[in-house]
Amino acid sequence: MSLPILPTGVVGSYSMPGWLERLKTEYLLRRISRQELDEIHDAAVKAAIKDQEVAGVDVITDGELRRDNLVDYFVERLPGVQIDRASKKFYYDFYESTVRGKMPVASLGLVPDFKFLMANTERAAKFCVTGPHSLVKRIRNEYYKSEEEFALDLAKTLNLELKELVRAGLRHIQIDEPYYSGFPEDLPWGVKIINTLVDGVDAKITLHICYGNRYGKPTWAGNYRYLFPAILDAHVHQLSLEFARRGGEDLDMFKEFSSRFEVGVGVIDVKDHTVESPDLVAERIRNAAAFVKPDRLVIMPDCGCLHLPQPVAFAKLQAMVQGAKIVRKEIEGR
Amino acid sequence: MIVHINHVQPGRAEFTSSVVSALLSLLEQGHVDPEVLSYLNVHIDWVQYKTNFREPILLRRVYRDETLLPLTEIAVDLRQIQPENLRESLATVLRCANPNGVMPARVYLESYTPMRASIIWAFNQVFWQHLLIWEHASGKGYEKALPSGQSDGHNPEAIADSVHEFWERLRDLESRKLLPPEIYVLEIGVGTGERANRWLDGFLALDQEKETQFYPKLRFLACDYSEVTLHRVMESIHRHKHLATFVEVNAMDPFRSLQHLRYKVLLITLSNVYDNLPTDELVLRDGRLFAVEVRAYISTPEVARICEKYQVSAGEFKATVDQLLTAGPETLFSTLEQGVGFWRDVWAGVRLEERLVAVENLSEAHLPVGVKPSHIEGLISNAPSNIRFHVSSGAAESFISTIQLLHPRGYLQVQDIFVEKLTDYLHSFRGPGKLDGSLVNWVNGALLAEVGKQTGYDVHFAPFRYRKGSRTSILYTTQRE
Numbered sequence: 008m009s010l011p012i013l014p015t016g017v018v019g020s021y022s023m024p025g026w027l028e029r030l031k032t033e034y035l036l037r038r039i040s041r042q043e044l045d046e047i048h049d050a051a052v053k054a055a056i057k058d059q060e061v062a063g064v065d066v067i068t069d070g071e072l073r074r075d076n077l078v079d080y081f082v083e084r085l086p087g088v089q090i091d092r093a094s095k096k097f098y099y100d101f102y103e104s105t106v107r108g109k110m111p112v113a114s115l116g117l118v119p120d121f122k123f124l125m126a127n128t129e130r131a132a133k134f135c136v137t138g139p140h141s142l143v144k145r146i147r148n149e150y151y152k153s154e155e156e157f158a159l160d161l162a163k164t165l166n167l168e169l170k171e172l173v174r175a176g177l178r179h180i181q182i183d184e185p186y187y188s189g190f191p192e193d194l195p196w197g198v199k200i201i202n203t204l205v206d207g208v209d210a211k212i213t214l215h216i217c218y219g220n221r222y223g224k225p226t227w228a229g230n231y232r233y234l235f236p237a238i239l240d241a242h243v244h245q246l247s248l249e250f251a252r253r254g255g256e257d258l259d260m261f262k263e264f265s266s267r268f269e270v271g272v273g274v275i276d277v278k279d280h281t282v283e284s285p286d287l288v289a290e291r292i293r294n295a296a297a298f299v300k301p302d303r304l305v306i307m308p309d310c311g312c313l314h315l316p317q318p319v320a321f322a323k324l325q326a327m328v329q330g331a332k333i334v335r336k337e338i339e340g341r
Numbered sequence: 342m343i344v345h346i347n348h349v350q351p352g353r354a355e356f357t358s359s360v361v362s363a364l365l366s367l368l369e370q371g372h373v374d375p376e377v378l379s380y381l382n383v384h385i386d387w388v389q390y391k392t393n394f395r396e397p398i399l400l401r402r403v404y405r406d407e408t409l410l411p412l413t414e415i416a417v418d419l420r421q422i423q424p425e426n427l428r429e430s431l432a433t434v435l436r437c438a439n440p441n442g443v444m445p446a447r448v449y450l451e452s453y454t455p456m457r458a459s460i461i462w463a464f465n466q467v468f469w470q471h472l473l474i475w476e477h478a479s480g481k482g483y484e485k486a487l488p489s490g491q492s493d494g495h496n497p498e499a500i501a502d503s504v505h506e507f508w509e510r511l512r513d514l515e516s517r518k519l520l521p522p523e524i525y526v527l528e529i530g531v532g533t534g535e536r537a538n539r540w541l542d543g544f545l546a547l548d549q550e551k552e553t554q555f556y557p558k559l560r561f562l563a564c565d566y567s568e569v570t571l572h573r574v575m576e577s578i579h580r581h582k583h584l585a586t587f588v589e590v591n592a593m594d595p596f597r598s599l600q601h602l603r604y605k606v607l608l609i610t611l612s613n614v615y616d617n618l619p620t621d622e623l624v625l626r627d628g629r630l631f632a633v634e635v636r637a638y639i640s641t642p643e644v645a646r647i648c649e650k651y652q653v654s655a656g657e658f659k660a661t662v663d664q665l666l667t668a669g670p671e672t673l674f675s676t677l678e679q680g681v682g683f684w685r686d687v688w689a690g691v692r693l694e695e696r697l698v699a700v701e702n703l704s705e706a707h708l709p710v711g712v713k714p715s716h717i718e719g720l721i722s723n724a725p726s727n728i729r730f731h732v733s734s735g736a737a738e739s740f741i742s743t744i745q746l747l748h749p750r751g752y753l754q755v756q757d758i759f760v761e762k763l764t765d766y767l768h769s770f771r772g773p774g775k776l777d778g779s780l781v782n783w784v785n786g787a788l789l790a791e792v793g794k795q796t797g798y799d800v801h802f803a804p805f806r807y808r809k810g811s812r813t814s815i816l817y818t819t820q821r822e
Contacts, residue, residue: 029715101822191518218749222797222821225604225749228521
């Protein structure tokens with residue numbers, strides 16, 4: 008499936024409706040069944056897919072509406088990780104989870120969710136996984152000698168899963184590592200773990216690194232300078248970074264450190280409910296294009312749209328698509 | 342009839358039983374219509390504030406929209422009621438509760454309204470606008486009117502601890518290379534500037550002692566709604582003026598004026614601000630939710646007395662009150678003394694009638710900006726089936742607006758009077774009360790904790806350990822992972 012220059016994409020999650028939040032919590036409190044929740048998820052995912060298509064986004068996801076947060080979707084499935092089901096009262100909370108022995112390598116069973124996405128869209132589809140570095144920050148480790156060792160076993164398990172997803176037809180994979188920005192000192196081993204995770208995975212790999220989006224606000228602050236030069240060793244094709252909220256002042260690193268990466272440039276601030284105009288989006292794209300060649304730019308929001316109300320999320324995606332069109336036209340007219 | 346005893350005031354057991362006894366005796370003598378009796382709830386309270394807005398015995402009607410429901414409440418304040426006229430007062434209110442019962446003669450200052458929109462808040466605003474005039478007339482400063490006669494807001498030990506905690510936070514961020522180049526600190530409601538000055542002095546001294554070079558990076562924002570106050574603060578902190586900015590803000594929406602600092606402020610402090618912001622109240626009765634609506638009034642005999650004293654005709658009384666609230670006391674009469682006297686007498690006479698209005702659907706209720714139905718649902722999910730509590734509208738709006746300014750590693754520190762657990766409302770009245778010419782309400786800390794939980798912050802309360810007997814506590818936030 009060919010994509011235009013300056014293709015548009017989403018980072019992963021789409022607007023979580025209030026009614027779905029309530030129903031997820033109802034499930035947690037055992038007031039509705041798993042089967043009912045699955046049916047509800049199917050309907051919500053179809054709606055999210057439709058919104059992204061209508062907005063005109065080129066590379067879409069399932070909106071991650073089956074997930075409670077960036078961690079539990081994986082923690083519930085990871086072999087060898089024990090979770091305390093009573094530890095969570097509201098769907099968005101994290102489970103208390105612990106690893107007490109060496110993790111076996113086994114399937115997480117994510118393929119059906121990807122297949123559901125594929126069955127409901129003709130667009131290029133992306134599937135996102137939370138990276139090992141972020142997962143080790145949330146799972147209590149009572150076995151491994153170091154976070155790095157634990158992350159390595161997680162990476163091996165997730166590697167198997169990615170290969171299964173690729174066998175099922177997945178071509179675009181995104182790895183989310185929002186905790187890098189809070190623990191920049193971990194980056195050297197974090198990159199090694201990423202390389203284990205993607206080893207032999209035949210797909211386009213995006214590494215998404217933001218400053219957190221928990222509760223719709225940043226968890227960390229700073230600038231992306233800490234990524235360089237260590238990140239240059241990551242075996243990924245694309246870096247997805249947030250620039251809309253923070254401004255693009257550290258885009259110059261892509262000139263300073265010549266890299267082979269495509270850049271998923273964040274042009275939509277997902278922490279602000281004000282909808283950007285297409286012109287503002289276009290300006291942000293032009294700004295990025297001054298540092299990264301347009302044929303290596305992908306146009307994205309800063310992060311997932313999870314915390315935005317649906318009309319806002321939809322309008323922002325439309326503005327993003329329109330803004331990309333404006334700059335695309337300028338490039339094609341040269 | 343159900344009698345609710347909502348107080349645990351030592352030494353009042355005998356008087357409480359005399360209320361119950363008088364009540365039963367009046368029932369026996371047929372003072373209450375049988376139809377009313379079957380839906381009657383009597384609440385026996387101990388109202389903490391000596392001066393407040395309640396009659397010793399109060400009748401509350403209950404409505405769904407504008408339809409009167411049979412549920413009726415009578416609230417008895419053990420603190421105000423006198424033993425010698427207990428029986429007669431009870432009989433009077435019970436007569437009013439009967440079908441076709443007639444309310445006592447009153448001059449109403451407004452129609453029924455949610456509490457946060459009541460005219461009492463206009464009185465509160467006039468007080469702060471004309472504080473010096475009021476203090477001159479009363480012969481004592483505002484702080485002397487506080488129950489303790491002093492403010493905990495600028496307690497030196499508390500300020501020193503605040504400085505140390507903040508410095509530790511900065512040192513931790515610096516050690517992890519996460520310290521931003523500019524260190525923003527914000528104080529909302531700076532008052533005299535005494536606290537700000539002590540805090541800045543303390544921070545400078547500590548920074549010099551530890552040789553950490555944090556002070557030169559400091560950007561201190563002194564915020565208040567009053568320009569006059571800000572000018573006074575400029576003088577108070579003149580030693581640190583080079584790193585300070587003075588900003589007029591609405592305490593209920595600081596973000597509006599300071600949005601350029603979104604996610605940048607490492608420390609935000611407020612002292613004794615929330616308890617003076619408008620609030621609403623909600624009531625659970627047998628598990629069903631009602632909003633409290635109020636209507637301010639002054640008894641007709643009291644209005645007659647005030648009119649005679651200031652030579653205002655009865656027909657002009659309401660217009661004179663309106664003029665007081667919009668133009669100030671100095672515009673009312675030929676002398677300022679008369680104007681302030683009128684103001685003080687009117688304020689002393691203001692009472693609130695209350696009614697309960699059924700809340701059928703929380704999503705249609707008038708909740709504070711940013712407070713979602715799920716916040717209230719979370720708050721009352723395990724609540725007792727009969728309880729009355731503040732919504733703390735102003736405090737909640739302020740909290741929600743303020744936390745948007747916090748740096749990801751920043752925190753909010755609020756010194757105030759908080760109700761930390763919802764069940765604490767069961768045993769004590771928490772306002773509104775009159776504090777000199779201003780209003781005071783305890784703040785529903787349990788609600789703020791619920792709001793915080795759903796917006797990414799854990800809310801904690803620490804006792805104010807710097808003054809024995811203080812009712813103040815300190816709210817602080819931590820990032821919720």
